[in-house]
Amino acid sequence: MNIAVLTKQVPDLVEGVEIDSTGKAVDPDSIRYILSESDDHALEEAVLLKERTPARVEMFSLDTGEVRDTLCMALAKGADRVVLIRTGLETLPSNHTVAKIFASVLQGLSFDLILTGVRAIDDLDGSLGGLLAGYLNLPYVGLVRKVEMADGTSMAIVQKEYPGGYAAELEVKLPAVLGIQAAEQPPRYVPVSRLRQVMKTAKVEEKETTAPEPETVAVERMFKPEEGMGATMFSGTPEEIASQIVGLFSERRLVR
Secondary structure, X not given: OEEEEEEOEEEOOOOOOXXXXXXXXXXXXXXXXXXXXXXXXXXXXXXXXXXXXXXXXXXXXXXXXXXXXXXXXXXXXXOOEEEEEEOOOOOOOOXXXXXXXXXXXXXXXXXXXXXXXXXXXXXXXXXXXXXXHHHHOOOEEEEEEEEEEOOOOOEEEEEEEEHHHEEEEEEEEOOEEEEXXXXXXXXXXOOHHHHHHHHHHOOEEEEEOOOOOOOOOOOOOXXXXXXXXXXXXXXXXXXXXXXXXHXXXXXXXXXX
16 A cells, blocks of 8 residues: 655744735745644654555655755654655745645555645645645545554545544545544654664655646735733732732623
8 A cells, every 4th residue: 555645844833933024924034844733643644554554655745944854754753755846936835736736746646545634834724635635536534533444445444523522434435635633643753863863864855846826815914913911910818819800800890
């Protein structure tokens, strides 16, 4: 069985971002890119399948940020092949453009499963997997939390999450695209010594592709949210603090 894992880098919001001098875009020099968390779960689920079945895992990623480190990390976790897709784009494109890029790369290749993450900080609706499945004319199931192979058949059994804590078990005919909500276990940790060892011999393949014309939105202005007035700190005995809280609520007419 051949499994493709499609990943992308997203801005690390822990570092914070700055607006450029035009006031209409984020300053690219202020962005540090990291692997999307849900894509990391997609890789973990692929490696788990490899450990249970005679599967081969190949990971594809767009050329954004320190993607080579991410691809080496994938090899250290158990991927058999990693491919860096060079698009020539300077900024992270929309999901429609990303799906078209991945579809053009995968067209003509033989994969039983294509795994993507479901959501990212720049993609809260998780549309990439569905768009890709549409371009490849394959079935798609999103919000998946577990994948098993049906014995002796070309079917996968997946658990799909629904609101309210419910889940459904579905049979999906292969090949198929799956959007992984969460792997069956947290993404595995790779020791630094192991990663350094892999990086010495890692073979990162590169593939050039012509990116389609990206969809654009005219941005008139970008600005950071205004800061609030801050928190009110209380001090004193428990009785004094309780009295201060009640006084504050009364002042704001939250209690009578």
